[in-house]
Amino acid sequence: MSAPVKLLYFAWLRARVGQVEEEVPLPAEVHDVAGLLDWLRGRGPNYAEALRDLSVIRVAVNQNYVGNEHPVHPGDEIAIFPPVTGG
Amino acid sequence: MSAPVKLLYFAWLRARVGQVEEEVPLPAEVHDVAGLLDWLRGRGPNYAEALRDLSVIRVAVNQNYVGNEHPVHPGDEIAIFPPVTGG
Amino acid sequence: MIRVQREDFDTGKELERLSAGDHTIGGVASFVGLVRDLGGPDQVSALSLEHYPGMTEKKLAEIEAEANRRWPLSASLVIHRYGRLEPGDRIVLVATASPHREAALAACHFLIDWLKTDAPFWKSEETPEGERWVEACAEDDAATRRWR
Amino acid sequence: MIRVQREDFDTGKELERLSAGDHTIGGVASFVGLVRDLGGPDQVSALSLEHYPGMTEKKLAEIEAEANRRWPLSASLVIHRYGRLEPGDRIVLVATASPHREAALAACHFLIDWLKTDAPFWKSEETPEGERWVEACAEDDAATRRWR
Numbered sequence: 001m002s003a004p005v006k007l008l009y010f011a012w013l014r015a016r017v018g019q020v021e022e023e024v025p026l027p028a029e030v031h032d033v034a035g036l037l038d039w040l041r042g043r044g045p046n047y048a049e050a051l052r053d054l055s056v057i058r059v060a061v062n063q064n065y066v067g068n069e070h071p072v073h074p075g076d077e078i079a080i081f082p083p084v085t086g087g
Numbered sequence: 088m089s090a091p092v093k094l095l096y097f098a099w100l101r102a103r104v105g106q107v108e109e110e111v112p113l114p115a116e117v118h119d120v121a122g123l124l125d126w127l128r129g130r131g132p133n134y135a136e137a138l139r140d141l142s143v144i145r146v147a148v149n150q151n152y153v154g155n156e157h158p159v160h161p162g163d164e165i166a167i168f169p170p171v172t173g174g
Numbered sequence: 175m176i177r178v179q180r181e182d183f184d185t186g187k188e189l190e191r192l193s194a195g196d197h198t199i200g201g202v203a204s205f206v207g208l209v210r211d212l213g214g215p216d217q218v219s220a221l222s223l224e225h226y227p228g229m230t231e232k233k234l235a236e237i238e239a240e241a242n243r244r245w246p247l248s249a250s251l252v253i254h255r256y257g258r259l260e261p262g263d264r265i266v267l268v269a270t271a272s273p274h275r276e277a278a279l280a281a282c283h284f285l286i287d288w289l290k291t292d293a294p295f296w297k298s299e300e301t302p303e304g305e306r307w308v309e310a311c312a313e314d315d316a317a318t319r320r321w322r
Numbered sequence: 323m324i325r326v327q328r329e330d331f332d333t334g335k336e337l338e339r340l341s342a343g344d345h346t347i348g349g350v351a352s353f354v355g356l357v358r359d360l361g362g363p364d365q366v367s368a369l370s371l372e373h374y375p376g377m378t379e380k381k382l383a384e385i386e387a388e389a390n391r392r393w394p395l396s397a398s399l400v401i402h403r404y405g406r407l408e409p410g411d412r413i414v415l416v417a418t419a420s421p422h423r424e425a426a427l428a429a430c431h432f433l434i435d436w437l438k439t440d441a442p443f444w445k446s447e448e449t450p451e452g453e454r455w456v457e458a459c460a461e462d463d464a465a466t467r468r469w470r
Contacts, residue, residue: 008226010224010296011224011298011307060229063233079294081294082296082310083310084290084291084295085295085296085297085308086223086225086254086266086289086296087254087289087290087293
């Protein structure tokens with residue numbers, strides 16, 4: 001079996017998803033960020049609700065901001081969060 | 088007799104003119120800054136030399152920067168100096 | 175230099191340290207971000223700043239490196255706090271030192287604009303109605319785009 | 323606020339004072355100008371800053387008023403020193419506080435650019451060959467023209 005991916009949630013996604021982080025095996029059919037978000041939405045109403053509006057969702061793979069077409073691989077650290085509001 | 092004008096010199100003009108400030112009666116034929124500088128140049132070689140190149144001379148009348156055509160009146164405070172270099 | 179910390183910082187000491195001993199520095203520009211309390215019905219009693227440890231430092235270091243590529247800086251510093259902060263508290267310090275005034279000023283402006291849209295921090299506000307996550311602002315995106 | 327003084331200033335304390343007690347302030351921008359020693363054959367051992375008492379305060383107050391007309395500032399401060407200064411010494415502090423980051427940053431930049439061309443100060447350098455008056459620089463004029 002290949003390595004799981006580590007999923008991190010920040011800001012209001014934590015409360016909506018109900019997780020801070022989790023490790024999940026990457027399904028064979030998931031190859032990119034879009035596919036991952038799609039698959040996550042099917043995992044339960046909390047995920048479906050949290051990831052409903054992708055215009056307010058940003059994704060970082062291995063600590064780099066990426067677009068929906070970015071590939072995901074076993075072992076990746078994948079963070080999902082709203083647009084940043086620091087400074 | 089009308090009030091004199093007060094002339095102030097700053098930076099390298101002080102050394103060249105050999106004065107920090109002086110009060111002089113305004114000649115009847117001097118009506119503006121250009122006329123004043125012209126008249127001053129006739130007062131001696133130190134003035135002639137100090138005021139030779141007007142491109143490096145700035146004038147303030149009553150603490151406002153002014154151009155050559157600005158009028159001068161008895162009682163004015165007239166400062167003559169090179170371009171500023173503070174900050 | 176980059177620092178991500180819970181503790182407050184001493185702006186004067188940090189600025190002093192930035193230029194200490196380097197007499198080729200002609201100017202130090204800085205920006206300090208403070209927690210605002212805008213009053214009114216939405217009165218904010220405190221902010222909570224969450225961040226993404228690891229990625230925060232990485233992004234801030236990238237932003238700082240980019241500023242150093244664009245301008246001739248003698249030194250630069252970004253300190254960003256996280257955790258609970260009250261109105262009037264310092265959130266962030268950006269400081270730049272350069273032989274040239276324009277370089278220090280432009281780089282400081284660039285760093286705070288860029289940081290606002292690229293550093294993974296999220297603010298939530300404590301309001302009488304409970305926690306409220308601050309929404310990202312289009313103005314900040316526009317400010318950063320100016321530098322692209 | 324405007325101050326023209328021989329004495330040094332404490333940047334940290336001045337910045338702190340500028341925003342103290344006003345929780346509508348979101349950002350404080352500042353610029354500190356320092357005496358440079360560029361080394362080389364022209365090595366500067368000290369600067370002497372002369373000014374035009376009376377007009378200096380008047381021009382600085384006008385420049386500050388103009389910044390306050392252009393941007394929504396909560397507070398602003400200009401401190402300019404005169405007299406003998408050595409490499410590394412602070413010459414000038416410009417600081418601006420505003421609810422909005424962009425206003426504070428732009429006004430600070432404006433104030434130092436404008437001050438450089440409008441405030442009646444003159445620098446002379448102590449060099450091994452004696453006193454040398456610093457010449458005004460076209461770059462500064464260009465920086466100020468940008469704001470007109």
